[in-house]
Amino acid sequence: MSPVAIGIDIGGTGIKAAAVDLEAGELAGDRVRIPTPKPATPDAVIETAAQTIAELPTDVPVGIGFPAAFVDGEVMESPNMDPAWLGLNARDAFSERLGRPVTLLNDADAAGVAEVRFGAGKGVEGVILVLTLGTGIGSALFTRGHLVPNTEIGHIELRGKDAELRAAASVRERKDLSWKKWAGRLNEYLNAVDRLFWPDLIILGGGVSKKPERFMPHLDVRAPLEPARLANHAGIVGAAFRAAYLAPAPGRRRRAPARSRRRSP
Ligand code: BGC
DSSP states (O other), X not given: OOOEEEEEEEOSSEEEEXXXXXXXXXXXXXXXEEEOOSSOOHHHHHHHHHHHTTTSOSSSOEEEEESSEEETTEEEEOTTSOGGGTTOBHHHHHHHHHTSXXXXXXXXXXXXXXXXXXXXXXXXXXXXEEEEESSSEEEEEEETTEEEOOOOGGGSEETXXXXXXXXXXXXXXXXXXXXXXXXXXXXXXXHHHHHHHOOSEEEEESGGGGOHHHHGGGOOOSSOEEEOSSGGGHHHHHHHHHHHHSOSOSSXXXXXXXXXXXXXX
């Protein structure tokens, strides 16, 4: 039987979880989805995440993708979630409530892990950049299959603004832009990113990856572009995969400065 882990994908609108078949890179059972509580405070979100996995096995690794940059489990930045998350050690808080250690990683990093391993990046050598286009713009950067965590490339400056405020998929809906007009904004963003990283492949994920024909014909970028293949499930699959094979979660252990380490307590 193929190994299984649990993946939880936390987003601004929904919290989704499922058991994942780690060899196939597919869900091993039904996906549970519960709307993200409003306000999305740590206590409320952690409680809801616990509910999503209540019926799933308790003896397998758990990975959680969350829209934030983390250092050693601590939330450093999370523009689209409740400010109460900032500075919290979310990994410890989730582990405590779920009664077992969890692997916590950025949501786009989780989706990227799945796309590179099982989706549009499978078998591609070199530098791959996965961009998730949703409420914000998430990013996951890989070199030869290795993730550089927490890249936050959605926040580069474009025309004097945070890029995700101009080019995220949510901007198209909020401003009622045509697909072509939005693709123009996305094209400008992708060219700026291409000039910074010169990747061998850019994978475009998020809900819009289900409708690539609407916007991809309007894009003109040096780097090859591919729509993501795992669509809705990438975040769950990648979080589970990371928990099973690449724990501990990305981030560095803080070390005391050399001088204070020498002192005896
Ligand atoms: C956050 C990222 C996240 C992305 C997609 C951005 O606003 O800064 O951490 O990956 O949204 O959810």
